[in-house]
Amino acid sequence: MPKQVDHEARRQRIADAVCRVAARQGLEGASLRHIAAEAGVSMGQVQHYFTSKDEMLLFAFHTLSARVERRLGATVQALGQPPSTRALLRAVLVAMVPTDDEGRIEAPLWVAFLARAVVEPVLAGPLRSDALVDFGAQQLRSAQEAGEVLRSLDPELEATSLFALADGLMIRTLLDPDQAARALAAIDYRLDRIFDGACSTHAAQAPDRP
């Protein structure tokens, strides 16, 4: 009987090796030779499974995304049923900031993909996804209908701002882990002003200034 090879498992093993190498030294260090050695396979095998470096990086990126989604799914499960809109948004935003071991492994990898996507448009597609912003906007619209946030708030612009904020805080915390507490404070501060606060863009509706 011929030896059975689990091709999917081998592709996965190579993708995991890409993630480990990139987290350690960026994609700059992710040469074919390097990745083959990390995965414990030959360079020929890497080339058998991936016809180009970008194809390999794309697969590794999807591996990373799936890992983040699983982790986030578990966090949301732990919130209790049903979670409040605020708790749900907070869980997603906080998961984007590297405050624990997993985050500190995943975030550099995300930045490495980003740097590559900026100069290699074929990789930009998956990073450009609007899924999170659409999810956030939908949550904020429902919260508006439930009277939890003011109608004067713009759900699309708030959601765009919240997720761009989380990306920026991720970068800040990656560059300086001491900023983690401040990053979480900034997320809570923004959510306070959306959920507990009363915001109006019309000065006429404003309460007296102290």
Place this chain on the structure above:
Amino acid sequence: MPKQVDHEARRQRIADAVCRVAARQGLEGASLRHIAAEAGVSMGQVQHYFTSKDEMLLFAFHTLSARVERRLGATVQALGQPPSTRALLRAVLVAMVPTDDEGRIEAPLWVAFLARAVVEPVLAGPLRSDALVDFGAQQLRSAQEAGEVLRSLDPELEATSLFALADGLMIRTLLDPDQAARALAAIDYRLDRIFDGACSTHAAQAPDRP
């Protein structure tokens, strides 16, 4: 008489070459050979001026920072004297989003440095600077004293949020230039809520919800 060599000009020429190469293909493509060719000097000359690749990248990063500061200085000059706090903050935030040719050249370079700084702590220092956040917080404190924004607003957390937001919008716009208008809308929306709006974190002070 011996031939005069302008060493500073030559270092600058190499740094400019690093910027051009990185903007085109990321720092992954910035090999010593590549950069020497782009600068029109020998590899030995590059090594004469910079004892390590990181030293060269750091100098190139300072070159980029100085260029951004000059551009920003000119923008602020054009605002009229004295500019309002809101106009000043808006100019700085908008300058961080790649909406024009210069921004589209500088931003990929910034991301390339970021990806390198994440795995090479010696490069993280200059990217970690708090100068912008401190500047923003000081501006917001003055605006509070002048009664232009509510005292319930936290200048430090608002400034942290504003600049993290701008970093996130920069990334979004880099990945998808079609997002530029939305990024500017998000900045104006946030500034509206700081300067024109009335925000209170105490529900008791809130105006009636519509």
